[in-house]
Amino acid sequence: AQSVSQHNHHVILSEAASLELGCNYSYGGTVNLFWYVQYPGQHLQLLLKYFSGDPLVKGIKGFEAEFIKSKFSFNLRKPSVQWSDTAEYFCAVNADSSYKLIFGSGTRLLVRP
Amino acid sequence: KAGVTQTPRYLIKTRGQQVTLSCSPISGHRSVSWYQQTPGQGLQFLFEYFSETQRNKGNFPGRFSGRQFSNSRSEMNVSTLELGDSALYLCASSLTTEADPQYFGPGTRLLVL
Numbered sequence: 001a002q003s004v005s006q007h008n009h010h011v012i013l014s015e016a017a018s019l020e021l022g023c024n025y026s027y028g029g030t031v032n033l034f035w036y037v038q039y040p041g042q043h044l045q046l047l048l049k050y051f052s053g054d055p056l057v058k059g060i061k062g063f064e065a066e067f068i069k070s071k072f073s074f075n076l077r078k079p080s081v082q083w084s085d086t087a088e089y090f091c092a093v094n095a096d097s098s099y100k101l102i103f104g105s106g107t108r109l110l111v112r113p
Numbered sequence: 114k115a116g117v118t119q120t121p122r123y124l125i126k127t128r129g130q131q132v133t134l135s136c137s138p139i140s141g142h143r144s145v146s147w148y149q150q151t152p153g154q155g156l157q158f159l160f161e162y163f164s165e166t167q168r169n170k171g172n173f174p175g176r177f178s179g180r181q182f183s184n185s186r187s188e189m190n191v192s193t194l195e196l197g198d199s200a201l202y203l204c205a206s207s208l209t210t211e212a213d214p215q216y217f218g219p220g221t222r223l224l225v226l
Contacts, residue, residue: 100171106156
């Protein structure tokens with residue numbers, strides 16, 4: 001069965017620190033990859049997406065992610081986090097034209113001022 | 114453009130009752146998906162509709178059902194509610210294909226007593 005793993009469940013960083021959140025998926029076919037963010041009290045928002053082409057994709061608010069097909073990974077990065085990045089981050093995969101998103105369990109990020 | 118809207122935002126029901134949740138997609142979006150979010154199971158796909166047809170269904174019992182209307186608005190119904198159905202139910206809309214990103218609404222928080 002298809003699955004998405006986010007190994008870091010909780011991450012605590014100080015402002016200006018660099019961020020990398022891991023995401024691995026288990027599916028060998030064609031995938032579309034997404035990162036969503038859920039700020040406290042707000043609904044899920046799309047951060048970035050990968051469909052094809054350049055494996056390094058840039059999203060909103062300075063976030064980027066790199067698709068490494070050989071490692072089945074789609075890690076999220078940000079060079080310098082801000083207090084306002086405190087949120088829960090979800091990696092999601094749409095596999096093989098299935099019209100559904102499979103989500104990872106999420107990573108709660110706390111950025112200390 | 115207005116985002117995805119869901120009504121009601123909060124709902125309290127008792128075991129055995131049934132409930133209907135409503136979702137209005139972003140204007141021009143023809144695909145509507147439903148997800149259940151709980152602390153224990155995370156985000157799980159319920160079903161997806163396009164042009165009034167269900168294209169995909171998740172692993173939920175038959176008590177969970179949905180439909181889509183000709184204006185792309187969608188409803189989901191849960192019959193014979195159980196305590197474990199307490200969750201945040203999220204609706205997402207997208208344009209047409211599986212490659213289009215899904216945009217989420219604020220959700221309906223259902224509490225079953």
